[in-house]
Amino acid sequence: xxxxxxxxxxxxxxxxxxxxxxxxxxxxxxxxxxxxxxxxxxxxxxxxxxxxxxxxxxxxxxxxxxxxxxxxxxxxxxxxxxxxxxxxxxxxxxxxxxxxxxxxxxxxxxxxxxxxxxxxxxxxxxxxxxxxxxxxxxxxxxxxxxxxxxxxxxxxxxxxxxxxxxxxxxxxxxxxxxxxxxxxxxxxxxxxxxxxxxxxxxxxxxxxxxxxxxxxxxxxxxxxxxxxxxxxxxxxxxxxxxxxxxxxxxxxxxxxxxxxxxxxxxxxxxxxxxxxxxxxxxxxxxxxxxxxxxxxxxxxxxxxx
Numbered sequence: 603x604x605x606x607x608x609x610x611x612x613x614x615x616x617x618x619x620x621x622x623x624x625x626x627x628x629x630x631x632x633x634x635x636x637x638x639x640x641x642x643x644x645x646x647x648x649x650x651x652x653x654x655x656x657x658x659x660x661x662x663x664x665x666x667x668x669x670x671x672x673x674x675x676x677x678x679x680x681x682x683x684x685x686x687x688x689x690x691x692x693x694x695x696x697x698x699x700x701x702x703x704x705x706x707x708x709x710x711x712x713x714x715x716x717x718x719x720x721x722x723x724x725x726x727x728x729x730x731x732x733x734x735x736x737x738x739x740x741x742x743x744x745x746x747x748x749x750x751x752x753x754x755x756x757x758x759x760x761x762x763x764x765x766x767x768x769x770x771x772x773x774x775x776x777x778x779x780x781x782x783x784x785x786x787x788x789x790x791x792x793x794x795x796x797x798x799x800x801x802x803x804x805x806x807x808x809x810x811x812x813x814x815x816x817x818x819x820x821x822x823x824x825x826x827x828x829x830x831x832x833x834x835x836x837x838x839x840x841x842x843x844x845x846x847x848x849x850x851x852x853x854x855x856x857x858x859x860x861x862x863x864x865x866x867x868x869x870x871x872x873x874x875x876x877x878x879x880x881x882x883x884x885x886x887x888x889x890x891x892x893x894x895x896x897x898x899x900x901x902x903x904x905x906x907x
Contacts, residue, residue: 617768617775618782621820623749627785628881630741630753631792632898635880637739640900647797649759650677652804655722663689663715670722671708674729677760683732685725689715695778698728700735719806723763723778730755748780756781756789762801765790765810783809787817795821796879796899824878827861831891831904838906845871845888864888873907 635643654673657666664687671685682704691712699707708728714721730751734740741750755761765786767778777783790801791814805811826832828841841862847854848864849871856863862875865885874885880899886892888907895902 617770617777619784620782621785621788623781623785624788624820626741626746626749627753627781627789628876630750631757631789632881633739633741633750634754634757635882635898637737640898643757643899644797645679646677646758647799649762649799649801649804650674650722650726655726655763657718657721659718661718663718666718667710667721667725671725671729674722674725674760678729678733678758680729680733680736683729685729685732687725696724696728698731700731706732720763720767720776720778723767726755726760726763727751727779730758730760733758745780752779752781752786753789755779756786757793759793759799761786762790762804765813766805766807768810768813769807770809783813784816784820787814788820789817790814791818791821792824792879794818795825796901824876827875827878829862829873829875829886829905829907830878831906833906845873877901877903 650673654677655670657670667687668685671687675683675685684705685708686705687708687710689710689712692709695711697709708725710721710724714724734751734754739750741747752761752764755764764779765783767776768783768786769776779786781789794800802811802814805814826834826837828837833841840860844856844860845864852864852866862873864871864873866872869887871888872885873888874883876882877884877896877899879901880896882896882898884894884896886894886905886907890907892905892907893902894905
């Protein structure tokens with residue numbers, strides 16, 4: 603049985619902001635590409651459309667939940683997976699029983715009876731648990747595994763619903779999932795930059811729009827880190843200094859805040875860095891301008907090593 607709600611659920615205290623889980627999020631993106639391959643990830647180039655997740659008070663609760671669950675299952679390309687949805691009083695937002703299938707039992711918190719607009723978000727997270735279970739993809743520890751689930755839900759085109767469920771005002775807040783709003787925005791931005799799809803017109807929550815903007819700005823920073831040729835002047839100057847130091851002190855460990863590392867070998871100095879798209883480590887010789895193709899996500903990178 604898996605469940606998830608994250609910080610700042612209704613009545614769960616203040617919402618955490620920023621990027622405290624960025625390392626785990628990036629590892630999750632790498633793991634997703636490794637498990638599905640470039641072609642597999644790009645099969646999800648189109649997101650779950652808002653109409654398929656729309657749910658208002660005029661629709662029968664259980665029939666509507668089954669309809670949305672079916673749309674989520676189809677979007678995630680889950681074969682022979684039938685989601686049976688029930689509602690009950692519970693601490694978390696939702697839970698799913700992970701069995702061999704083909705039927706999966708999902709329980710939603712009773713609060714969704716009157717907050718139907720967020721049912722799609724909760725079902726997307728739980729259906730992704732089923733997908734990851736079938737793929738045999740998991741991280742050690744409950745929190746890391748939930749972050750993996752949020753990241754995969756978002757990167758595969760259903761997690762924009764989780765960010766849109768974030769609402770905050772002066773007296774109350776609501777958020778689903780374990781990622782912060784800005785981290786959801788970051789993953790959505792990574793998806794948008796890689797797959798060419800802009801989710802911003804679908805947001806109904808003003809706070810979601812703001813978080814997406816902050817996440818997008820953080821994702822753009824990944825594209826401007828040395829040794830990428832698009833890095834800014836200050837970053838390039840720091841990189842050149844670190845490169846000189848590595849030539850004369852090859853055994854020195856890199857500073858923890860820099861996104862690259864140097865090492866010496868029989869063929870001379872090399873630099874390793876994370877691909878700005880999938881975050882797999884890439885290692886290339888230090889020899890000036892070079893174009894590098896990531897073997898995992900197929901991105902061609904202009905570098906100045």
